[in-house]
Amino acid sequence: MKWIFLATEDELSEKVGIRLATEAGLEIGQCLRRNGFGYLKSRVANFCQMAKQAPVLLITDLDRKQCANTLIDDWLGNHEKPENFLFRVAIREVESWILADQEALRKLLGKKGQLPHRPDELADPKSAFLSLAQNAPKNIKEELVAQRGSVSSQGVGYNAILGQWVSESWSPTRAAERSPSLQRTRQRLLELSERLKKT
Incomplete structure (x- = not known):
């Protein structure tokens, strides 16, 4: 299986996610989007469960948070992040x-x-x-x-x-040459694609 779920804040982030997934040789099975990060944050537990069945790529903006790890830890709370849940943060916005x-x-x-x-x-x-x-x-x-x-x-x-x-x-x-946060996201997607080839 090489299709994934894509969860994003807005229409533009969704287009970027589709472009990045396609580049890595992955197909979007379903897009999950409601305007704003609130929907994503409220569904993190669901995404963790979904990622045990099929990979999930979540893209959100860092906005005013101090760093990506702080945002991820805050959103995940006590939930353990599955290997196939790619929680990626655009620093500071997808723009x-x-x-x-x-x-x-x-x-x-x-x-x-x-x-x-x-x-x-x-x-x-x-x-x-x-x-x-x-x-x-x-x-x-x-x-x-x-x-x-x-x-x-x-x-x-x-x-x-x-x-x-x-x-x-x-x-x-x-x-990616000018955006380290984008380069890291591309690398994680390529690693995911390689893992899926072996399953």
């Missing part, structure tokens, strides 16, 4: 993984703006991305950036535009 592929990002956003060399070190990767998107071609900017006075921090086409871009243009290999 840091997005920002790490500078080649593809330039094609999407254009040449204006300074791209971060170490996106994992940004305090607010999503904000940094949206600042760069302010200088994007008009049609892209209008989709990614929220209109003035909007309650949302992002444009209505944010997930659709970036989701398609992740599927078609974003390179995990290039991005």
Whole structure:
């Protein structure tokens, strides 16, 4: 069996998870998503049980937590994490993984703006991305950036535009060169794929 469950916070993280799993030679059997991390945190015990039957890849954002291990320990509590439960944390948000592929990002956003060399070190990767998107071609900017006075921090086409871009243009290999947290996730997925080949 080489299919896995994918549990994510949002649509963009789901697209990234699918891309990473596909790269590792894994197939997504089912996507588990409700908006926000609350759903994921509340279902950790369920994911541990599911991982005993089929592998589970969970991707969440570190956000304001001190470090990934602190977040994982907090969420797991007394539950023991099965070997096939890949609990991966984007530092600090999945947008840091997005920002790490500078080649593809330039094609999407254009040449204006300074791209971060170490996106994992940004305090607010999503904000940094949206600042760069302010200088994007008009049609892209209008989709990614929220209109003035909007309650949302992002444009209505944010997930659709970036989701398609992740599927078609974003390179995990290039991005991993600038994002250690992404590189660790890719490595764990490759290890999982190799284990499944032997079962």
